[in-house]
Amino acid sequence: DNPDEAEGFEFLQTYDKRASQECYLSVLSNWAYATNLTEENKQNLLERSLVYAEFQKEAWKNATSFAWKQFKNPSTRRLFKFLSILGTAALPTEKLKELNEISASMEDTYSTSKICPYSLQVVITDESENLDDDKSSSEEENCTLSLEPDITRILKKSQNYDELAYVWKAWRDSSGKKIRKRYERFVELSNDAARLNGFADMGEMWRESYESDTFLEDLENLWKQLLPLYENLHAYVRRKLISKYGNDKIRPDGPIPAHLLGNMWAQDWAGVQEFTEPYPGKPSLDVTPQMVEQNMTALDMFNISEEFFSSLGLKEMPPPFWEHSVIEKPTDREIVCHASAWDFCNGKDYRIKQCTDITMQDLITVHHEMGHIEYYLQYADQPSLFREGANPGFHEAVGDVLALSVSTPKHLKAISLLNEIADDPEGDINYLYSIALDKISFLPFGYLMDLWRWGIFSGNTSVEEMNTKWWELRLKYQGVCPPVKRTEEDFDPGAKYHIPGNTPYIRYFVSFVIQFQFHKALCEAAGHEGPLYKCDIYQSKEAGKLLSQVLQLGSSKPWTEAMKIMTGGKTNKMDAAPIIEYFDPLIQWLKEQNKNYTLGWTSNDPTICP
Ligand SMILES: O=C(CCC(O)(O)[C@H](Cc1ccccc1)NC(=O)c1ccccc1)N[C@@H](Cc1ccccc1)C(=O)O
Numbered sequence: 001d002n003p004d005e006a007e008g009f010e011f012l013q014t015y016d017k018r019a020s021q022e023c024y025l026s027v028l029s030n031w032a033y034a035t036n037l038t039e040e041n042k043q044n045l046l047e048r049s050l051v052y053a054e055f056q057k058e059a060w061k062n063a064t065s066f067a068w069k070q071f072k073n074p075s076t077r078r079l080f081k082f083l084s085i086l087g088t089a090a091l092p093t094e095k096l097k098e099l100n101e102i103s104a105s106m107e108d109t110y111s112t113s114k115i116c117p118y119s120l121q122v123v124i125t126d127e128s129e130n131l132d133d134d135k136s137s138s139e140e141e142n143c144t145l146s147l148e149p150d151i152t153r154i155l156k157k158s159q160n161y162d163e164l165a166y167v168w169k170a171w172r173d174s175s176g177k178k179i180r181k182r183y184e185r186f187v188e189l190s191n192d193a194a195r196l197n198g199f200a201d202m203g204e205m206w207r208e209s210y211e212s213d214t215f216l217e218d219l220e221n222l223w224k225q226l227l228p229l230y231e232n233l234h235a236y237v238r239r240k241l242i243s244k245y246g247n248d249k250i251r252p253d254g255p256i257p258a259h260l261l262g263n264m265w266a267q268d269w270a271g272v273q274e275f276t277e278p279y280p281g282k283p284s285l286d287v288t289p290q291m292v293e294q295n296m297t298a299l300d301m302f303n304i305s306e307e308f309f310s311s312l313g314l315k316e317m318p319p320p321f322w323e324h325s326v327i328e329k330p331t332d333r334e335i336v337c338h339a340s341a342w343d344f345c346n347g348k349d350y351r352i353k354q355c356t357d358i359t360m361q362d363l364i365t366v367h368h369e370m371g372h373i374e375y376y377l378q379y380a381d382q383p384s385l386f387r388e389g390a391n392p393g394f395h396e397a398v399g400d401v402l403a404l405s406v407s408t409p410k411h412l413k414a415i416s417l418l419n420e421i422a423d424d425p426e427g428d429i430n431y432l433y434s435i436a437l438d439k440i441s442f443l444p445f446g447y448l449m450d451l452w453r454w455g456i457f458s459g460n461t462s463v464e465e466m467n468t469k470w471w472e473l474r475l476k477y478q479g480v481c482p483p484v485k486r487t488e489e490d491f492d493p494g495a496k497y498h499i500p501g502n503t504p505y506i507r508y509f510v511s512f513v514i515q516f517q518f519h520k521a522l523c524e525a526a527g528h529e530g531p532l533y534k535c536d537i538y539q540s541k542e543a544g545k546l547l548s549q550v551l552q553l554g555s556s557k558p559w560t561e562a563m564k565i566m567t568g569g570k571t572n573k574m575d576a577a578p579i580i581e582y583f584d585p586l587i588q589w590l591k592e593q594n595k596n597y598t599l600g601w602t603s604n605d606p607t608i609c610p
């Protein structure tokens with residue numbers, strides 16, 4: 001047949017080998033910087049990134065010299081299709097250098113941001129009377145609170161309205177506000193790169209990963225189906241917060257002040273479980289106290305997670321994982337604490353970097369990160385261009401699916417993290433409520449993050465109104481408001497890792513929908529009977545086999561085919577029915593609780609709580 005195709009196939013073999021070597025060197029320098037934020041490591045990373053870009057440009061030139069669209073073999077065609085998108089390496093060297101420099105420096109600003117303790121804040125205002133400034137400088141030394149674990153713990157534990165408002169504002173002043181100018185330039189350079197790849201803007205280039213020309217309307221349809229769940233949870237939690245903080249702080253038909261929900265971005269509301277749960281007095285579902293009491297270590301948490309994966313017959317972590325991973329925050333250097341899972345492209349070296357705190361929330365995150373590693377291991381034999389998730393949402397869903405089983409009271413009891421279970425309808429409602437505070441509360445945030453970013457990349461949102469637009473979306477979708485006035489001097493999106501980290505976010509919204517499709521499919525494969533929320537796939541080799549079949553594909557097939565395999569042919573789409581089925585008993589209960597109250601929220605100024 002077509003000689004070009006045989007030559008093209010040869011080219012891909014040599015490319016694959018070189019790509020894995022270049023990728024290893026690039027990931028290693030990225031790892032060195034992320035785990036030790038020094039100027040030297042930043043310079044090494046920037047140099048290595050330019051070398052990697054040259055290699056990609058060379059490969060792209062060769063690949064696009066083939067008439068690959070006429071190739072007969074679908075896999076060969078797909079490999080060339082992926083190679084034909086060069087990415088930011090398409091930028092002229094000077095612009096690429098500037099883009100990488102801005103990117104590394106925004107990541108550094110975010111990851112090393114510190115704030116002063118609230119108590120100190122009170123003292124400083126008292127100090128302002130006398131101009132004894134040497135004292136204030138000594139106070140500066142105590143301004144060492146970082147996001148993980150310090151500020152995260154305060155937001156979970158404190159129930160002091162003013163302390164929470166102080167911490168909420170101080171974090172934004174020290175992270176987002178500081179990178180606004182750099183982000184504006186970053187957007188320009190990103191769009192230059194996107195246009196050089198034939199896309200209208202970087203948002204369009206990001207959406208390419210979903211290989212669907214109905215992606216935006218599919219997302220909007222999912223949100224329309226999920227909004228009633230969110231509105232009912234929001235109305236119930238708002239009522240509970242009003243009784244706690246007073247109706248002078250929160251209007252019964254207004255948005256919820258964003259700093260009261262136990263999380264810096266109000267993206268999960270697990271922090272309010274204790275004082276809002278439907279049936280108080282039942283055994284707590286937050287096993288953090290037991291973990292601390294048992295002197296559990298980060299390593300124990302990783303072993304618990306790995307054991308769940310191997311109980312399904314999935315792959316265990318290889319030796320380099322245990323040797324090179326960084327699973328605790330170092331005390332002698334600055335690192336990027338935001339968790340991540342790394343593939344060093346050589347089929348052997350895989351690592352997690354996580355500033356693990358001994359909490360249930362972090363046990364769930366360990367499963368999330370290990371899910372990424374499992375996916376890496378499952379598709380390790382694919383060509384390098386297919387060593388990706390079927391779509392980015394698939395990659396985010398793997399660990400979360402297993403965590404849905406781990407979180408069940410039955411499983412927590414089985415691993416001695418829960419002493420007794422309230423195995424009755426009220427206990428079930430409490431359980432569903434605790435999962436809803438993680439999963440349902442997240443949905444609008446998971447959606448709006450890239451609605452905002454796509455708006456910036458496309459120019460629909462001008463750089464002069466970035467923060468105003470952010471709070472309009474935060475009001476419209478999440479029904480939250482800022483406790484202190486926000487202006488265009490601020491840059492609140494920049495206070496969330498994925499903005500300075502330039503990590504797309506719609507993948508998490510997709511994941512939170514499809515992980516329940518996966519859970520339902522794996523529970524059926526495991527022979528589970530009864531309500532979906534009671535399913536625990538632990539030790540089911542059948543469930544493990546089905547999951548492995550899907551994960552081994554990597555991105556070698558469009559994600560719609562992977563979805564068809566997972567659901568046994570039922571669907572090839574994202575489907576909200578399983579998440580709605582999972583939470584149904586809770587939704588009925590919440591509707592009953594809310595029947596004499598207002599659902600939804602209004603406010604005439606998104607930039608300050610009414
Ligand atoms: O950001 C994360 C977890 C980090 C990660 O595992 O998704 C990480 C983010 C990251 C870090 C550096 C560079 C790129 C992305 N993603 C990965 O490690 C990753 C991404 C793609 C493939 C393989 C691994 N979760 C999100 C959303 C989320 C997910 C699940 C539960 C709660 C919240 C958040 O915290 O807002």
Ligand SMILES: [Zn+2]
Nearest residue numbers: 368372395396
């Ligand atoms: Zn992830």
